Amino acid sequence: MTVQPHDVNADLHAHSIHSDGTLTPRALVERAHRQGVQLFALTDHDEVSGIGEAQATAAALGLRFVPGVEISVTFAGHTVHIVGLNIDPANEALLAGLAHTRSGRMRRAQAMADGLAAAGIADALDGALKYAGNLDLISRTHFARYLVERGVCSDTREVFGRYLVEGKPGYVPHRWAGLAEAVGWIRDAGGVPILAHPARYRLSSTELWALFEQFREAGGVAVEVSTSSHSADDRRRFAQMAREFGLEASRGSDFHGPGESNAELGSAALLPRDLTPVWHRYC
Ligand code: AMP
Ligand code: MN
Ligand code: MN
Ligand code: MN
Numbered sequence: 001m002t003v004q005p006h007d008v009n010a011d012l013h014a015h016s017i018h019s020d021g022t023l024t025p026r027a028l029v030e031r032a033h034r035q036g037v038q039l040f041a042l043t044d045h046d047e048v049s050g051i052g053e054a055q056a057t058a059a060a061l062g063l064r065f066v067p068g069v070e071i072s073v074t075f076a077g078h079t080v081h082i083v084g085l086n087i088d089p090a091n092e093a094l095l096a097g098l099a100h101t102r103s104g105r106m107r108r109a110q111a112m113a114d115g116l117a118a119a120g121i122a123d124a125l126d127g128a129l130k131y132a133g134n135l136d137l138i139s140r141t142h143f144a145r146y147l148v149e150r151g152v153c154s155d156t157r158e159v160f161g162r163y164l165v166e167g168k169p170g171y172v173p174h175r176w177a178g179l180a181e182a183v184g185w186i187r188d189a190g191g192v193p194i195l196a197h198p199a200r201y202r203l204s205s206t207e208l209w210a211l212f213e214q215f216r217e218a219g220g221v222a223v224e225v226s227t228s229s230h231s232a233d234d235r236r237r238f239a240q241m242a243r244e245f246g247l248e249a250s251r252g253s254d255f256h257g258p259g260e261s262n263a264e265l266g267s268a269a270l271l272p273r274d275l276t277p278v279w280h281r282y283c
Contacts, residue, residue, distance in 0.1 A: 005277040010039040011266045012066065012279060013083060013196065013227060013252025017133030018050035019070075020141035022257030025054035028265075031258075033061045037266035039279055041085055041252070043068035046101045047137055048089040066282055069094075070196060071185070072101055072176035075214075076207050079176060081196035082215075083224070083250070084186030086282065091189035098185070101177045102136050109138040111172040112164075116143070119169035121152060140164045141256065156260065179211075183218040194222040194250045194278060198241070199234035212245050222248035222278035226271055228263030229254065239272050249275040 015021030016028050023031065025042060032040045040063055042054040051067045058065035067089050071082045087094060113125035127146035132138050144156035144164060153159045163170040177185075186193045195215050203211060212223075224230075225238045226249070242249050249271050253263040271277055 003283050005280040005283045006271065006273055008038050008277075008279065008283055009036055009266050010251055010277065010279045011037045011253050011255070011268070012039070012041040012068065012085060012194075012250050013043050013070070013224065014041070014255040014265060015044055015070075015257075016042060016050045016054070018047050019044035019134065019137050020139040020256060022260060025050040026057045028255075029054050029057040029061065029063065029065070032265045033058075033063045035264055035266045037063070039064045039066065039282060040265075041066040041068040043070040043083050043085075043252070045070050045081075045137060045139065046072055046098050047134060048087070048095070048098065049134065051089045064282065066279075068191075069098065069186075071098070071182040073179050073182045074174075074176045075179050075211055076203065078201055078203055078207075079174075080179070080201055080211065082179070082182045082186070082220075083194040083196045083252075084182075084189070084191040085194060085250075085278065087186055087189040087191035089189075091185075094185045094189035097177060097181065101182075104174060105136070105138050108172050108174050109143075112140070112143060112170045115172065116163065116170045119163070121147065121150070121163075124170070140170075143170060179214055180218040183215065183220055187219050192222065192278060192281070193218075193220045194224060195220060195247075196224050197227045197229050197254065198223060198238055199230050212241060212247075216245055216247065220247070222250045224252060225249040225275065226251040226268045227254050228261060228268055232269075235269060239275055242275055248278040248280075250278045
């Protein structure tokens with residue numbers, strides 16, 4: 001009997017210390033297995049260097065594993081994220097694209113530290129770097145952890161609201177990959193492009209519609225309907241968008257580490273049964 005994909009506990013979005021998560025790929029995969037995840041993807045930001053360790057750990061545990069990535073994209077002046085699943089992590093076009101996408105991060109981090117220093121918080125770059133497991137991938141999350149350590153805020157969510165989002169002292173606009181470009185890298189590497197957590201974007205409804213249209217036109221396949229930052233209303237809304245645009249649906253925790261994330265590995269809400277789970281191809 002073939003397994004029904006809806007009944008598989010798939011968690012297709014999570015981060016390790018190779019980007020802004022706090023666990024090693026090995027510890028992350030072991031935790032996913034303990035939590036009852038049956039199909040797992042590592043999707044570090046703009047980076048695939050954790051995949052080998054994750055894959056080996058999953059193989060030893062008998063856990064089905066999908067190599068992934070989450071690419072930072074600039075669309076209509078906003079940052080959006082595109083997850084790529086089942087990519088070949090050795091594909092040269094993908095590796096070159098990711099290296100280019102990562103390349104401005106250290107310069108941006110220096111400018112963020114300058115902004116924070118002007119707001120009275122000195123030495124934030126050195127502080128943030130202590131938290132970065134991958135110097136190529138210094139992220140706002142690492143600054144947020146350092147500001148919590150300093151006692152400037154009580155949690156990372158507060159740091160983002162007060163310091164790291166548009167209009168705040170540590171925010172520095174940055175130009176990431178183009179939408180069609182990122183989708184193209186994923187497809188070239190044999191992967192499936194997925195629009196990540198669409199409710200998080202501060203887009204007008206016209207811009208959101210354009211994002212879905214351009215994503216699909218570029219070769220996008222699925223949208224994350226169930227993710228830890230989506231409310232029940234968000235899930236209903238984007239399930240409907242998936243139906244209207246003929247997109248498949250994905251599910252993932254967007255786990256970054258114990259005590260840091262909204263949702264434990266494998267615990268995001270189930271998808272509505274009429275949607276096609278993007279992981280049907282891996283079951
Ligand atoms: P970056 O790619 O350096 O701009 O950092 C983006 C990362 O910051 C996201 O992947 C999240 O992990 C984290 N993040 C963004 N917004 C928030 C928020 N409001 N609260 C906590 N973490 C956030
Ligand atoms: Mn992140
Ligand atoms: Mn994201
Ligand atoms: Mn993510």
